[in-house]
Amino acid sequence: MAKPVLLIVDSDQKALDLIVQDLEQRYGDRRRVIGQTSESEALERLQKLKRDNEPVALLLVGQQMAKKTGAEFLKQATDLFPAAKRVFLTSYKDAKAGISALKEVGVDLVLMKPCQPPNENLYPFLDDLLADWETALSTSTPGNLIIIGYRFSPESHQTRDFLVRHGVSFQWLDVERDEEARQLLAAAGLKANRLPAVMFPDGTMLVQPTNEEIAGKIGLQVRLGHTSYDLVIVGAGPAGLAAAVYGASEGLRTVILERYAPGGQAALSSKIENYLGFPAGLTGSDLARRAVTQARKFDVEIIVPQVVTGVCVEGPARVVRLSEGSAVRSEVILLATGIEWRRLEVPGIERLIGAGVYYGGTLADASLCRGEDVYIVGGANSAGQAALGFSRYVRTVTLLVRRESLTSMSQYLIEQIGATPNINVRLRCEVAEVHGEQRLEAITILDCSTQQKETVPTHALFIFIGGLPHTEYLKGVVKTDDHGFILTGPDLEKLGGDHHPPLGWPLERDPFWLECSVPGIFAAGDARHGSVKRVAASVGEGATAVLFIHEYLSSNL
Numbered sequence: 001m002a003k004p005v006l007l008i009v010d011s012d013q014k015a016l017d018l019i020v021q022d023l024e025q026r027y028g029d030r031r032r033v034i035g036q037t038s039e040s041e042a043l044e045r046l047q048k049l050k051r052d053n054e055p056v057a058l059l060l061v062g063q064q065m066a067k068k069t070g071a072e073f074l075k076q077a078t079d080l081f082p083a084a085k086r087v088f089l090t091s092y093k094d095a096k097a098g099i100s101a102l103k104e105v106g107v108d109l110v111l112m113k114p115c116q117p118p119n120e121n122l123y124p125f126l127d128d129l130l131a132d133w134e135t136a137l138s139t140s141t142p143g144n145l146i147i148i149g150y151r152f153s154p155e156s157h158q159t160r161d162f163l164v165r166h167g168v169s170f171q172w173l174d175v176e177r178d179e180e181a182r183q184l185l186a187a188a189g190l191k192a193n194r195l196p197a198v199m200f201p202d203g204t205m206l207v208q209p210t211n212e213e214i215a216g217k218i219g220l221q222v223r224l225g226h227t228s229y230d231l232v233i234v235g236a237g238p239a240g241l242a243a244a245v246y247g248a249s250e251g252l253r254t255v256i257l258e259r260y261a262p263g264g265q266a267a268l269s270s271k272i273e274n275y276l277g278f279p280a281g282l283t284g285s286d287l288a289r290r291a292v293t294q295a296r297k298f299d300v301e302i303i304v305p306q307v308v309t310g311v312c313v314e315g316p317a318r319v320v321r322l323s324e325g326s327a328v329r330s331e332v333i334l335l336a337t338g339i340e341w342r343r344l345e346v347p348g349i350e351r352l353i354g355a356g357v358y359y360g361g362t363l364a365d366a367s368l369c370r371g372e373d374v375y376i377v378g379g380a381n382s383a384g385q386a387a388l389g390f391s392r393y394v395r396t397v398t399l400l401v402r403r404e405s406l407t408s409m410s411q412y413l414i415e416q417i418g419a420t421p422n423i424n425v426r427l428r429c430e431v432a433e434v435h436g437e438q439r440l441e442a443i444t445i446l447d448c449s450t451q452q453k454e455t456v457p458t459h460a461l462f463i464f465i466g467g468l469p470h471t472e473y474l475k476g477v478v479k480t481d482d483h484g485f486i487l488t489g490p491d492l493e494k495l496g497g498d499h500h501p502p503l504g505w506p507l508e509r510d511p512f513w514l515e516c517s518v519p520g521i522f523a524a525g526d527a528r529h530g531s532v533k534r535v536a537a538s539v540g541e542g543a544t545a546v547l548f549i550h551e552y553l554s555s556n557l
């Protein structure tokens with residue numbers, strides 16, 4: 001592949017020369033740096049790059065141009081190179097233009113000229129953006145790994161989804177549509193009733209693999225490195241990852257046990273726009289990737305896929321039991337198992353899960369529905385984000401909302417949805433029935449205002465209807481509320497009628513704020529009773545839990 005291009009457009013020759021020189025110095029060996037003072041010449045250059053099929057990784061654009069604004073230029077440039085990262089170069093007097101570029105053009109970053117010294121004010125930001133661009137390129141470029149399966153098979157969906165959630169690129173071949181799939185199967189002597197099959201670049205193949213088999217092949221850590229730890233964290237969502245980063249960076253030997261993929265619910269978000277420090281927003285998968293890199297930097301072990309089935313106390317040790325039958329001991333346990341989608345109670349839906357009906361659903365799922373009409377159930381932020389993300393791939397997205405307004409959704413999403421012509425919002429609606437034997441063929445929508453039913457054809461129904469914690473694994477050990485949310489600190493006191501220390505608590509001191517009903521077992525994030533259900537809140541709780549964990553370890557009480 002040709003060197004990816006970094007294009008800078010600024011009418012101020014002096015400022016342009018300085019940035020070109022800085023970029024050459026840092027990135028010149030692996031990327032081609034092009035500077036232009038004229039926006040029309042820059043557009044011509046981009047058109048030529050497009051014709052020559054050359055990649056453009058970055059567009060750095062100033063506001064002042066001869067005939068158009070930087071924001072207008074960026075819109076045109078984005079049509080040519082939609083995946084390029086977009087940076088708006090502004091000055092103190094154009095600061096407002098920078099904010100509008102963030103809102104209207106959705107630029108990835110606004111930088112204040114002259115971005116000096118570059119080590120502080122330029123490179124750290126561009127390094128991050130270029131790493132994101134490269135990851136997106138590698139996951140969207142079919143790798144050497146091939147999955148052969150059926151689009152509407154739950155098993156094929158699970159294999160695809162597991163690889164997507166671990167950021168592994170692959171070529172997907174649908175045995176019903178791709179001749180190449182049939183040829184590869186014939187060459188491998190494999191019958192089409194034994195799918196999915198995953199073919200690896202080393203010539204090996206997994207047939208109807210489990211997630212653990214795939215994890216082993218793609219180099220994930222599936223076994224514990226030690227028999228005991230200072231801190232065992234259950235769940236690698238934002239809360240668990242934040243706790244791991246803080247704990248390990250402060251010297252605790254830390255392991256995270258994750259049953260599916262790091263990032264938790266947040267990794268399903270097509271764009272998180274309200275997490276502090278990322279004004280242009282970032283995808284949940286980028287956030288997860290960054291957090292995992294950060295955790296690994298501090299030697300956190302992330303074991304995946306590993307389902308925790310129980311916890312218990314053995315003298316001073318806290319013990320976590322794993323589904324495979326083994327157990328791991330530690331001084332402290334942090335429970336960060338979040339929540340899972342509530343199930344939609346509609347007759348016949350269970351057999352269609354993964355065969356047209358999806359809980360959550362990623363952009364990778366949406367990309368298989370190109371040109372189709374898809375439906376999303378839910379009226380909160382997660383449904384809104386999905387509608388916006390999916391609208392880029394599909395013909396229409398219809399959002400089915402039970403309430404009479406979008407009051408549970410943030411205003412910024414409501415505005416973006418209103419401005420997206422291929423998203424329809426239907427209020428006071430429910431899915432009454434789903435139809436299809438092998439795959440979803442249609443859904444029946446009930447209009448709750450008129451009680452009228454309407455059946456519409458579709459092959460894709462994505463469900464984003466909030467969730468409940470699945471904390472059955474704590475039963476009989478750690479106290480939860482009636483819905484399964486874990487009780488911690490002051491909530492335990494309330495349980496016993498403001499009793500100090502709470503009834504059943506074995507120590508003289510009260511439990512710490514994030515401590516559960518068993519000393520030395522802590523909880524953070526969405527799984528906790530009274531939690532806020534936000535990325536920032538979960539990260540904050542994960543980090544705060546570590547403070548109390550240190551207190552617990554130092555007093556050992």
Ligand SMILES: Cc1cc2nc3c(=O)[nH]c(=O)nc-3n(C[C@H](O)[C@H](O)[C@H](O)COP(=O)(O)OP(=O)(O)OC[C@H]3O[C@@H](n4cnc5c(N)ncnc54)[C@H](O)[C@@H]3O)c2cc1C
Nearest residue numbers: 235237238239259264265266308338382525526533534535
């Ligand atoms: C689509 C979507 C979009 C969202 N967008 C935003 C947003 O824009 N801004 C915002 O602030 N919030 C957003 N949220 C909410 C936010 O993602 C959650 O509040 C946050 O992820 C909660 O973090 P957590 O670590 O507590 O739990 P989770 O993210 O739920 O992570 C829990 C982890 O624990 C694992 N786990 C569960 N049980 C076990 C077990 N027994 N053994 C091992 N592992 C287990 C799960 O697999 C999961 O990875 C969004 C949520 C969704 C679903």
